[in-house]
Amino acid sequence: MIFLRIILIACFMETGQLQVKEQDIVSVSVDEILLTPVKKIVAIIHVTVKAGYHIQANKVTNASLIPVSLETTPDISFLIYKPLFPPYKIFRLEGSEEVLNVFDSAFIIRLPIKVMANVSAGRYYVQGRIRYQACNSKTCLFPRNVDFKIPVVVQKSG
Numbered sequence: 001m002i003f004l005r006i007i008l009i010a011c012f013m014e015t016g017q018l019q020v021k022e023q024d025i026v027s028v029s030v031d032e033i034l035l036t037p038v039k040k041i042v043a044i045i046h047v048t049v050k051a052g053y054h055i056q057a058n059k060v061t062n063a064s065l066i067p068v069s070l071e072t073t074p075d076i077s078f079l080i081y082k083p084l085f086p087p088y089k090i091f092r093l094e095g096s097e098e099v100l101n102v103f104d105s106a107f108i109i110r111l112p113i114k115v116m117a118n119v120s121a122g123r124y125y126v127q128g129r130i131r132y133q134a135c136n137s138k139t140c141l142f143p144r145n146v147d148f149k150i151p152v153v154v155q156k157s158g
Contacts, residue, residue, distance in 0.1 A: 078119075
C-alpha cells in the first residue's frame with residue numbers, strides 16, 4: 001500500500017499536477033503603524049516570493065497576465081490611498097522573446113493610510129488582500145490571493 005502511494009505521488013510530480021500551496025509561493029507581513037487623528041502615514045507591506053518564482057508586476061506587458069494588486073476592505077475609520085509599488089524587474093520566459101514585468105525575491109508595497117478625526121484611540125486592523133499570478137521560468141500558475149491584516153494603533157493627538 002505504501003509503495004502504491006509513492007508511485008502515485010511520483011506520477012503526479014512527473015505530470016506537474018501536484019499544486020504548490022499559495023503560502024509556499026508568496027508570503028506577506030506588515031509592520032504595526034501608529035497614527036494620530038487626521039495624520040497620514042505609510043504602512044509598509046513586506047512581500048516575499050519563493051525562490052525560483054516571480055509574480056507579475058502591477059503593470060503587465062501582456063493583457064492575458066494578471067497584474068499584482070492590493071485591495072483593502074472599506075472601513076469608515078480610515079482613508080486608504082492608492083498603493084505604491086516598487087520598480088519592477090524585466091524577465092524573459094525560457095523559449096520566448098516576450099519580456100515580462102515582474103517582482104521576485106522580496107519587495108515592499110507602501111500603502112498610505114489616514115485615520116479619520118472621529119476615531120477613538122485603540123488598536124484596529126485594516127483588512128487587505130494581495131492578488132497575484134506566480135510563474136517560474138517555464139510556466140505561469142493560476143492567480144491566487146493572500147489575505148493579511150495591517151495592525152494600526154490610533155493614539156490621541158497632542
